Amino acid sequence: MTSALSSQHVHAPVFVPSGSAAPSPKPAQARLPTDLVNAPVFVPKSSAAAPAFVPASERKVGSSSLAFNPTAEFVPRSAASQTEDSTGQTEATSHAQDYDAHYLDATDAGLDYYGNGLGALSANAAQTRFTRQPLNYHLYAPALPHVANLTPQQQAVCGFFMSPTLREDLHLKSDAIAQGISPGEGTEIGGYWGFIPLDTNFGRQTPREGQSPKGFFGHKTWVYKAGHEADGRYYALRRVENFRLPHEAALTVVEKWRRIAHPNIVGIREAYTTHGFGDSSLIFVYDFHPLASTLHDHHLLPKPPVMRPNGRLGPASTQIPERVLWSYIIQISSAIRAAHTAGLALRTVEISKILLTGKNRLRVNCCSMFDVLRFENDASLEMQQQEDLFDLGKLIVTLGCTSLSAVHNLPRSLDHLSRQYSNDIKNLVLFLFGKPEPRKNIDEVLAMIGPRLLDDLNASQSENDLLETELMRELENARLVRLLCKFGFINERPEFDHDPRWSETGDRYLIKLFRDYVFHQVEEHGHPVVDLSHVLTCLNKLDAGVDEKMTLVSRDGQSCLIVSYRDLKQAVNAAFRDLAR
Numbered sequence: 001m002t003s004a005l006s007s008q009h010v011h012a013p014v015f016v017p018s019g020s021a022a023p024s025p026k027p028a029q030a031r032l033p034t035d036l037v038n039a040p041v042f043v044p045k046s047s048a049a050a051p052a053f054v055p056a057s058e059r060k061v062g063s064s065s066l067a068f069n070p071t072a073e074f075v076p077r078s079a080a081s082q083t084e085d086s087t088g089q090t091e092a093t094s095h096a097q098d099y100d101a102h103y104l105d106a107t108d109a110g111l112d113y114y115g116n117g118l119g120a121l122s123a124n125a126a127q128t129r130f131t132r133q134p135l136n137y138h139l140y141a142p143a144l145p146h147v148a149n150l151t152p153q154q155q156a157v158c159g160f161f162m163s164p165t166l167r168e169d170l171h172l173k174s175d176a177i178a179q180g181i182s183p184g185e186g187t188e189i190g191g192y193w194g195f196i197p198l199d200t201n202f203g204r205q206t207p208r209e210g211q212s213p214k215g216f217f218g219h220k221t222w223v224y225k226a227g228h229e230a231d232g233r234y235y236a237l238r239r240v241e242n243f244r245l246p247h248e249a250a251l252t253v254v255e256k257w258r259r260i261a262h263p264n265i266v267g268i269r270e271a272y273t274t275h276g277f278g279d280s281s282l283i284f285v286y287d288f289h290p291l292a293s294t295l296h297d298h299h300l301l302p303k304p305p306v307m308r309p310n311g312r313l314g315p316a317s318t319q320i321p322e323r324v325l326w327s328y329i330i331q332i333s334s335a336i337r338a339a340h341t342a343g344l345a346l347r348t349v350e351i352s353k354i355l356l357t358g359k360n361r362l363r364v365n366c367c368s369m370f371d372v373l374r375f376e377n378d379a380s381l382e383m384q385q386q387e388d389l390f391d392l393g394k395l396i397v398t399l400g401c402t403s404l405s406a407v408h409n410l411p412r413s414l415d416h417l418s419r420q421y422s423n424d425i426k427n428l429v430l431f432l433f434g435k436p437e438p439r440k441n442i443d444e445v446l447a448m449i450g451p452r453l454l455d456d457l458n459a460s461q462s463e464n465d466l467l468e469t470e471l472m473r474e475l476e477n478a479r480l481v482r483l484l485c486k487f488g489f490i491n492e493r494p495e496f497d498h499d500p501r502w503s504e505t506g507d508r509y510l511i512k513l514f515r516d517y518v519f520h521q522v523e524e525h526g527h528p529v530v531d532l533s534h535v536l537t538c539l540n541k542l543d544a545g546v547d548e549k550m551t552l553v554s555r556d557g558q559s560c561l562i563v564s565y566r567d568l569k570q571a572v573n574a575a576f577r578d579l580a581r
């Protein structure tokens, strides 16, 4: 955790043992609400360590690439290559049994800038790696300029923790990932388990307005969330019911789509056929985006009434702001361009097949499905690409008028668009609906929307800045958790090495008094001082091992010890090393 406070701003209260007549402490200037401590328990995920995805066709039972390797999680690639021994085994692997102690001990080998445990992995690595002495990073990193206009009190709160809204969003997403599935339990089909239905219109019987009676794909489809047996990740599986693959070659196009990694296209992992559902089903496996909703559901479903400034409830506005509409147009154009450049066509530029996966963040879903389903009698690629552009025109009209039927009365819809938005939107729609002469291409569209691209780029860079600020606030959390773990191991230990007084004697006594200094202070009336900023400041200083000194007072008030954070850090590390040995 980094603090937004400068050292002059922190007046940590002096430890006053209850009953002693010590001078009254100065109140801490920046107190954090104590309920911040009650934030939901953080459950770390090890997605970074998950093995790479292996498609069903290439999977081998017992394949070593799929074996779980606990050390892989904390060995950065650069470090692993530096520490390879003559047998080709990394030191990190050979020290696997010391994982916990090493990881906790990471800070002992020096102040490793990345705080990633590199220092503890290997003495050789420690000698060769690039180390810095970034004391300031551990103490009071100033807030970035765009949050500088907050009051000191707000800065104190913001400086320590991620914003509550972002935290809540991330927690909700993290909950949504595994919700409803117990790993390894439930139905297993084709290497996937769980199969939780995602489609809120599960088994939709009546097609949406403008759709074929058989639904968007001309076949009954179902969407599930399922876990992958081999990599433990979750995917969105789309099942086409009762579909017989005319030709194995139909699935080869999925390979082409697999190679496309684009921020506005939902990634496809594989497609396979199965009889696991009691019929002949075709399954497409896509990346799972937690809490995604379709553009249709987000913008076209009725919204609950909202409170008006006059205190009365009124209908919520359905009009999409022009800035957002342009952002949608830009993102979908970018997805179209990626597909066309790769010699493919999206074919699902449709309001119910575009997912909203974050704030104004779009991803075109279900790519490759039509390529497989219509493999035998498909239109030419050129025609499909022209249709993508036409579909983009239809989408803009539908969203701009927030009505599915708007495309059926174009003159009226264009009139509406020119009243609500700048003329550029209407001109773009006219271009997309116009005759191809000889044919249109997506680059012409991008040339038309050029100036809007800059607006969108600026907005997304500002969003990036904000997220970076949020990340910086959490930067040092791991260090402080490690430190608290060490305290937990040392303090109040009933016995060590046949010594029941181990945790109360020698340097451990200092650690105990420091714990009182940090957590058990009372103010002049004997009330507990519950000041999170004091706790975080002290722990940060201890973690950095600064030379600053503090006065520790025994519980009976009879003795005073002046100790520096540096000495105390050494005491903590020595005690922990004793235990870990």
Ligand SMILES: Nc1ncnc2c1ncn2[C@@H]1O[C@H](COP(=O)(O)OP(=O)(O)OP(=O)(O)O)[C@@H](O)[C@H]1O
Pocket (backbone or CB within 6 Å): 198, 199, 200, 201, 204, 208, 215, 216, 223, 236, 266, 286, 287, 288, 289, 290, 291, 292, 293, 294, 296, 297, 352, 353, 355, 365
């Ligand atoms: N890749 C995905 N990741 C996460 N959720 C998804 C994904 N694909 C679909 N979903 C969820 O499944 C829901 C249903 O998707 P689907 O494409 O069937 O939309 P629909 O509105 O039901 O369309 P249709 O009328 O064609 O059935 C979406 O609202 C979304 O919440």
